[in-house]
Amino acid sequence: MDFQLSDEHRQLRRTLREFFADAAPVEDVARHDRDEEFNAELYRRTAELGLCGMAFGEEYGGSAADQISICIAVEEVARASAALAYAWLPTATFCAKGIAGYGTEQQKKELLPRIADGTLRMAMGLSEPEAGSDLAHLSTRAVRDGDEFVVTGQKVFTTGADTADYIFAFVRTDPVARPSRGLSVVLVPRGSEGLTVRPLRKLAGQATHTCEVFLNDVRVPKDNLVGELGQGSEIIFGLMDAERIYVGAEGTGLGQGALDMALAYAQERVQFGKPIIEHQAVAHMLSDMAMDVQTARLITWQAAWKLDQGLDCTLEASMAKVHGSEAGSRCAARGMQILGGYSYMVEYGMERYWRETKLYEIAGGTNQIMRNMIAKQLTRRGL
Template identity: 90%
Template sequence: MDFEISAEHRQLRTTLREFFEAEAPIEEVARFDRDEEFNSELYRKAAGLGLCGLAFGEEYGGSAADQISICIAVEEVARASAALAYAWLPTATFCAKGIARFGTEEQKKEILPRIADGTVRMAMGLSEPEAGSDLTHLTTRAERDGDDFVINGQKVFTTGADTADHIFAFVRTDPEATASRGLSVLLVPRDSEGLVVRPLRKLAGQATHTCEVFLNDVRVPKENLVGELGRGSAIIFSLMDAERIYVGAEGTGLGQGALDMALKYAQERVQFGKPIIEHQAVAHMLADMAMNVQTARLLTWQAAWRLDRGLDCTMEASMAKVYGSEAGTRCAAHGMQILGGYSYMVEYGMERYWRETKLYEIAGGTNQIMRNMIAKQLTRRAR
């Protein structure tokens, strides 16, 4: 058993940390969020570092990175900017991996190199107004009409849909089939006639809009079907373990960012004649933050290690997701307390971590659903 990451992993973290501290300082991230303007230049530069091709092979412009590398990248992106994470992660992991694993050769050659170089982004069209955690009861319909599919329905919480090139849409293609057998995945170009995108106001990461998407007789060619007709559930659920691991890494990255900021402040802030880190109440909060981050990281990396080796990791991924997201929330709350009144000031950045962390207890399956899954896995493994 080896708990030491490789020199390559350490170099990846150093490179990304230095890049984001230079290219995404607190005031710049705050400005883009305030103006609700997507930072396309930052995304392009991140793609130039290879961040957008981590999940697929060199033959399509990627690097086929191992899961620990992806988790390190996710931590650093989340630490830097939720808005960047919201745009990058669905494109570079979930959607790219879905196309690499299930797409046609034409789809791979056409789309994956452009994802890798940052010129194509995707939004995940999964949730609907009446279907969130239970994706098997989606109602958005896609019916065959000659060489096309005609789509009608509505998606919600489709983050980045207004600036993405495609929506990776989960749709019902056979209303008579069982819930798990009648679903398919279609790539829907954002500029399709009949597709309307409406941004929603939200708490954090405002530079990447979360949107409602309305599909009214939207036509897409049959070539835009990803995988087999009626086998969309297999695609989505095959990607869920990885997504939950990455959500755990996002929470870890936010917790690390809050810890770094609070530690620096506590070393510099003097009250009652000494730096506040020398006051036991503050020191204990920092110690708790450090323990939360380290535990979250170890859980996440263990799940990633199992995923890399093709081992069952549904329970470990669920644990990583729950603990990582809640650790991020706890760290941000402690960070707010340590910075005191300054934690409310946008220029310090802690309030952004505090706003950003809560999403990860909800996204990728609520933590209550994840706890159900962990309990079921405990029962299954005990047999």
């Protein structure tokens, strides 16, 4: 067992840390958050750096990065700007992996190079008003009509749908089959007739809008089907282990960001004649933050390593998702305490971490659903 990162991994972390310090300073991220304005320039520069093509091969303009590299990138993106992560991750991992793994050659050739160069973005259209955790019971219908599908229904919480070129939509194509068997994935293009997208007001990550999506007899070319008809559940659940590992890495990155900020502050802020880090209560909070970040990172990297080896990692991915997200939330809460009243002030950036971390306990499968899965895996194969 080797706990050392390779030179390449360390270099990747250094490069990204320096890049985001320059491209996404705290005040810029806070301004985009306040103005609820997507930072297209930051997305373009992130693609230029190669981050949008990490999940697929060179033949389509990607770099086929290993999972530890992707986790390092996810940590650094989340630490810099969760709003960027909200736009980048669905496109560059979930949807890109879906197309690379299940798409037709034509879809791969047309879409993946544009994902890699940052000129094409996608949104994940899974959740519906009546189907959140229980996705198998979603009701958006796609009915074949000649060379097209006619899609009707409603999605909710579709992040980035207002600016994405396509919604990677999970739809019901067979109403008679068992709920999980009659589902498929279709790519719904932006601007389609009958498609209405409405941004929702939300707690955090405002620079990338989370939207309601209404599909009213939207006609989608039959060639926009990803995978086979009825293969939707296999596709979505096949992508979920990776997605959960990346949520763990997002929580880790936010936790690391909160720790870095709190550590710097605690060394500078003087009360009762000494830096507050010399007050044991503050030092202990920093120690707890460091332990949370480190354990979240290790559990996430172990799951990532298993995924890379092609090993069953559903248990580890679920644990990484829960522990990474909750570690991130605990770190942000402690960071708020350490910065005292200044933590509440937008210009310091800590309140943004505090608001942002909550999402990761909810999205990508709530932590209750993840705990159900962990227990199920324990009875199946133990720890």
